[in-house]
Amino acid sequence: MSSGKSKNNTERWIATILLIIGGIIVSLPFIWMISSSFKPENEILQIPPTLIAENPTFQNYIDLFTNLNFGVYLRNTLIIVALSFVGLFFNAMAGYGFAKYHFKGKEKVFYLVLATMMIPGQVTMIPVYLLLNEMGLINTMAGIVLPGLAAAFSIFLFRMFMATIPTDLIEAARLDGAGEFYIFFRLIIPISKPIFAVQGILTFIAAWNSFLWPLIIANDESLYTLSVGLSLLKGQYANNFALQMAGAAFMVIPIIIIFSFFQKYIVEGFTTSGLK
Amino acid sequence: MLNQLLKGTVRNRHPFIFIAPALIILILFSLIPIMIAFVISFTDMDLKGLADWSNISFIGLQNYTTLLADTVFHKALFNTFFYVVIGVPLVIIFSLSIALLLNYGKTLIFTVFRAVYFMPAITNIIAVAVVWGFLYNTQYGLFNYVLSLADIDKVLWLEEPVMAKLSLIILAVWKGIGINMIIFLAALQGIPNSYYEAAKIDGAKRWQILFFITLPLLRYAIFFVTVTTLIGWLQFFEEPFIMTQGGPLDGTVSMALFIYQRGFQFSEFGYAAAGSFVLFIVIIIVTLLQFKLKKSDAEY
Numbered sequence: 001m002s003s004g005k006s007k008n009n010t011e012r013w014i015a016t017i018l019l020i021i022g023g024i025i026v027s028l029p030f031i032w033m034i035s036s037s038f039k040p041e042n043e044i045l046q047i048p049p050t051l052i053a054e055n056p057t058f059q060n061y062i063d064l065f066t067n068l069n070f071g072v073y074l075r076n077t078l079i080i081v082a083l084s085f086v087g088l089f090f091n092a093m094a095g096y097g098f099a100k101y102h103f104k105g106k107e108k109v110f111y112l113v114l115a116t117m118m119i120p121g122q123v124t125m126i127p128v129y130l131l132l133n134e135m136g137l138i139n140t141m142a143g144i145v146l147p148g149l150a151a152a153f154s155i156f157l158f159r160m161f162m163a164t165i166p167t168d169l170i171e172a173a174r175l176d177g178a179g180e181f182y183i184f185f186r187l188i189i190p191i192s193k194p195i196f197a198v199q200g201i202l203t204f205i206a207a208w209n210s211f212l213w214p215l216i217i218a219n220d221e222s223l224y225t226l227s228v229g230l231s232l233l234k235g236q237y238a239n240n241f242a243l244q245m246a247g248a249a250f251m252v253i254p255i256i257i258i259f260s261f262f263q264k265y266i267v268e269g270f271t272t273s274g275l276k
Numbered sequence: 277m278l279n280q281l282l283k284g285t286v287r288n289r290h291p292f293i294f295i296a297p298a299l300i301i302l303i304l305f306s307l308i309p310i311m312i313a314f315v316i317s318f319t320d321m322d323l324k325g326l327a328d329w330s331n332i333s334f335i336g337l338q339n340y341t342t343l344l345a346d347t348v349f350h351k352a353l354f355n356t357f358f359y360v361v362i363g364v365p366l367v368i369i370f371s372l373s374i375a376l377l378l379n380y381g382k383t384l385i386f387t388v389f390r391a392v393y394f395m396p397a398i399t400n401i402i403a404v405a406v407v408w409g410f411l412y413n414t415q416y417g418l419f420n421y422v423l424s425l426a427d428i429d430k431v432l433w434l435e436e437p438v439m440a441k442l443s444l445i446i447l448a449v450w451k452g453i454g455i456n457m458i459i460f461l462a463a464l465q466g467i468p469n470s471y472y473e474a475a476k477i478d479g480a481k482r483w484q485i486l487f488f489i490t491l492p493l494l495r496y497a498i499f500f501v502t503v504t505t506l507i508g509w510l511q512f513f514e515e516p517f518i519m520t521q522g523g524p525l526d527g528t529v530s531m532a533l534f535i536y537q538r539g540f541q542f543s544e545f546g547y548a549a550a551g552s553f554v555l556f557i558v559i560i561i562v563t564l565l566q567f568k569l570k571k572s573d574a575e576y
Contacts, residue, residue, distance in 0.1 A: 011380070011482075012380050012381060015377045015380040015381070016380070016381075016385065018377055019374075019377050019378065019385075019386070019389045020389070022374065022377075022393070023389050023392045023393065026392060026393055026395075026396065026450065026453075027392055027395070028418075029396075029404070029407050029408060029411060029450075030395065030399075030407075032407065032410075032411065032418055033403075033407045036410070044416070045416050047416070047421065048421060049416075049418060049421055087301075090297040090298040090301070091298055093294045093295070093297065093298065094294060094295045094297070094298035094299065096294055097290075097291045097292075097293075097294030097295035098295065101290065101291035101294070102291075103288060103291050103292070106291075109295070109299070112307070113298075113299070113302060115307075116302050116306035116307060119306055119310055119556075120507075120510075120511055120532075120552075120555060120556055120559055121511065122511060122513075122531075122532045122535045122536070122552045122555055122556075123309070123310055123313050123549075123552040123553065123555070123556050124305065124306060124309040124310060124313065125535070125536070125539065125552070126313060126316070126535075126539045126545050126548050126549050126552065127308075127309035127310070127312035127313045127316070127549070128305050128309050129539075129540075129545075130312065130316075130321075130326070130545065131304070131305070131308070131309065131312070133326060146301065146305065147301075147305040149298075149301050150297070150298035150299075150301035150302045150305075152302065152306075155298055180290040184294070205398050208400070209400040209401070209402075211400075211401065211402055211514070216540060226400075227400055227401075227402040227403075230400075230402045230403060230406060231402050231405075231406075231518055233406075234402075234405075234406050234409065234518065241410045241413070241416065244406050244409075244410060245406075245407065245410065247403075247406065248400075248402075248403035248404075248406045248407050249403075251400045251402070251403045252399045252400060252403045255398055255399060255400070256395065256399075259391070259394075259395065259398055260391065263387075263391050
């Protein structure tokens with residue numbers, strides 16, 4: 001018995017060591033990005049490279065806002081984040097509608113919603129562009145945000161969660177004279193906090209990272225997001241790696257901070273969404 | 277009759293009000309577009325057609341026959357196949373191995389490393405491509421510097437078609453491990469301990485437990501990960517788009533990038549739509565094939 005235990009212990013040690021080595025390799029690009037972003041332009045091309053900047057500087061970050069329009073990009077990205085929360089709310093409403101009401105053809109409509117998950121983005125990319133063009137929404141914020149506002153997957157998760165809320169609770173509220181919307185806002189949303197937390201974080205990450213639609217729809221720089229701005233920066237300042245790294249770090253660090261705060265929720269969110 | 281129907285709808289209006297906003301958006305930007313894509317794939321829709329619809333004419337299957345003869349499309353098909361065949365197994369092997377390692381313990385260090393391995397999955401793909409572009413840089417990149425310490429010549433990571441494809445795969449595998457690892461980990465933690473104990477009492481060895489208990493019980497997780505990863509890799513796009521723009525010599529063009537380039541750089545909307553339908557059909561066939569393979573597997 002004791003030999004079995006010590007064998008288990010050795011295995012655990014091997015597993016831990018392997019994890020640490022792998023972890024260092026996986027986080028290397030992050031470490032490199034952050035350390036390089038503080039290097040002055042001459043130090044970054046130095047061979048052998050320095051792991052930690054010898055003359056650390058914030059100049060690269062300042063340049064993002066003074067020489068480039070990262071302030072505008074940041075504003076646009078935050079607008080997209082805010083608007084995508086409206087979409088989150090729509091998804092929650094639809095999830096509730098599917099979970100707690102009965103109407104003719106409900107399941108068929110729901111299957112239709114699920115079917116949209118299987119359509120690859122590349123197929124709808126061109127027709128959606130043409131549609132938005134007909135609506136006159138090219139080069140507008142509405143055109144960037146609208147196509148991604150509803151997500152079948154999110155509706156599916158909201159429905160799954162809200163189906164577990166006891167119907168008796170809703171009936172009781174109805175008997176007390178509460179209207180349907182009052183019930184939704186005052187009863188359903190507070191109960192659904194956990195799913196809102198998970199979906200909220202995922203919505204934030206997706207909106208913060210949004211790239212393809214802003215790239216296609218926005219013709220002028222005043223509508224670019226951080227992602228689009230960063231890809232532009234890579235093209236324009238191809239050899240200024242320090243500036244590129246600062247731009248990348250500026251995009252990645254907020255996500256890492258949010259992630260480390262909400263790690264548990266995010267991981268659990270992916271877990272439940274992955275296995276059901 | 278119509279009046280009655282209308283009255284009924286008004287009385288039961290609430291579910292529709294709840295569902296309508298999301299449903300309208302989905303219909304408008306997902307279901308209708310797929311029909312439009314199908315129709316315009318038989319036309320010569322381009323910038324002229326965009327300005328005035330009378331400039332659009334039906335050309336039958338011509339877009340599809342042109343695709344069949346288009347050497348760039350052939351390359352895109354081949355490259356996508358290359359990405360999938362090498363990338364998907366790597367993602368599954370790495371994410372499964374890491375999940376198995378992480379499953380050894382629940383102490384703080386394991387939680388921390390779970391986070392570390394997951395981080396690439398949520399970081400912005402453009403930022404990732406920018407950082408990796410620097411790492412891969414022939415002259416100033418970290419990778420070539422590390423190799424030079426071992427006296428290995430400079431590797432042209434992104435300048436040579438096959439190497440460039442492999443470089444993009446390395447980066448995409450790095451980014452793809454996180455989510456799948458979490459799915460495997462959840463599945464692993466769902467396996468009841470009694471199975472392992474029973475196996476130990478029967479004197480099963482470590483590798484026997486792995487191959488005859490753990491892996492078979494992970495069947496559904498593996499299937500799920502394979503299907504979703506395959507669909508994702510068939511749509512490989514951002515990595516070549518940012519890092520190589522499809523070059524060198526179209527050596528990294530994927531099908532998705534081909535569609536984007538045709539549609540938005542050359543404004544050949546009809547042609548791009550035809551390309552996107554080919555991709556769609558490939559995805560459907562591959563997915564159906566997997567479900568079929570799985571069914572035959574379940575009989576055992």
